[in-house]
Amino acid sequence: MTQPALSRRLASAAAGALVLISSGTAYANDTPTPTTPRPTKPAGGANANNIYASAAYSHIKVRQVSGPTGGRQGSLSSVDVNWKPPACWYEPVFSGDELKAFVDRTDGAGDVGIHQSWFGKGLWTDHYRDGKPEANFDDAWSMAPGYKNYNIGKNGYFWRSVAPDDQDPDSWQCGKIMFWQDADVVPKVPHAPTPKMLAEYAYNQIKVPDTEIELKPTTKSTVNVPTWVWLDKGRFQEIKVRAELPRTNLWAETTAKPVALHLDPGTEDASTLPASGNCTINDDGSIGTPWVKGDGGKIPPCGIKYLRATNGTPYQLKASITWQITWKGSDGSGGGLPDGTFETTQDMNVQEIQSVNR
Structure with a gap:
């Protein structure tokens, strides 16, 4: 209608x-x-x-049954622009x-x-x-x-x-x-309720951690010097929510699993590491590798190299996590839903080191 x-x-x-x-x-x-x-x-x-x-x-009652809680959180956006919950x-x-x-x-x-x-x-x-x-x-x-x-x-x-x-x-x-x-x-x-419908409803109820990435250098990057990027494994674990419809015995559990970090430097005068800008999740749930003293000459597995200084106006670095969504229902059904993303933006100041020849 x-x-x-x-x-x-x-x-x-x-x-x-x-x-x-x-x-x-x-x-x-x-x-x-x-x-x-x-x-x-x-x-x-x-x-x-x-x-x-x-x-x-x-x-419908929705509750988180596993995964990190607390801190700043946000809702997912589907990567499929044509998909929406019921x-x-x-x-x-x-x-x-x-x-x-x-x-x-x-x-x-x-x-x-x-x-x-x-x-x-x-x-x-x-x-x-x-x-x-x-x-x-x-x-x-x-x-x-x-x-x-x-x-x-x-x-x-x-x-x-x-x-x-x-x-x-x-x-x-x-x-x-x-x-x-x-x-x-x-x-x-x-349009009677089904476990899949409950899973789709729960999609919009999932709250994921704010994508706050760790950087080294922490305050100001340098032209042509890689900036290391990584994410703490403790904050980016899979999240499971359960949706139940009282008086029906219907329920579904929807799980969001982080699978990748995508970096957008905020300027064309930069390159990402890897070149695609997609940093994959490590086996332990972390993303990238934390910088340690002595890594100055190494290439980070996840990072950015800026080619031009900001000169007072910071670049807007965008970091988005892709979350893979799956579900299972009370009748044994299950499957996948479109991946979700959550994006944050932070200022990036880039300096240029001047050398003097004598």
Whole structure:
């Protein structure tokens, strides 16, 4: 489904049927009525009430299970510019008792889908208590059968679509309003959660150490004299995060393993060592070789040679770590995801030693 298609549909007579209901107001998110201002959408970070009210928040739990912690950290960027984590999916939100309590507590104010909000208790009771059919927010405007007394007493959950970013056009692909699914069963609908989906979701939750490289000389390099570059093995270990979706028995572990350091000197008047600028990871997890006294005449396995002095304006040395991403899931599945990178920039001052002939 695309957002423009829905917008056109909502501009027709169907929009009036969706928006004006005697016992409340149903809003197609991003398309409010021209005469009635839309209430502010529930929002909030860790507030559990808001999480239940809004389809912008997921119940997926992500935690780091191994790897370094602390210090400055950042998120990975995929090397594949066309790849992105899932835009939307469905997940369990309420049992029957929980849905009734939510409707009573809020007097009917919340989302039944990513792009559909109901404000008015009667909207919820008509469909989820009294069995009235309601239209799904999909291309076909398919009808969702109603429920009796919130399915209280049955073993299962009401599932709702979720989108971390409801402005993403792909989030319109999850158009079913909140629906029932028996316990211990993942619904067979497009965009139902899978271990791979959880692994992709976890990708954006991985925090990697800041790429702060060690240099020798530490303060100012010299023209035509190699600058040694290396990274401490203790900070660059593989990182594993686990994503679990409660009430589904689904989980995935996503692992990020550092595999290379890439150097960009910040000027064409320089050469890298090796020439590609790619310094590989050593067997012990370190990158490059620390400079020690007596190495002045040697060529570093990882480094830079500047050919021109900075003359007051430092070069911007960029250092980026490539992280190889793999995953495994609760059903035995697994595989790879696009490599990720994390880049930092630091000033490089370069001096030129003048020699005097007598």
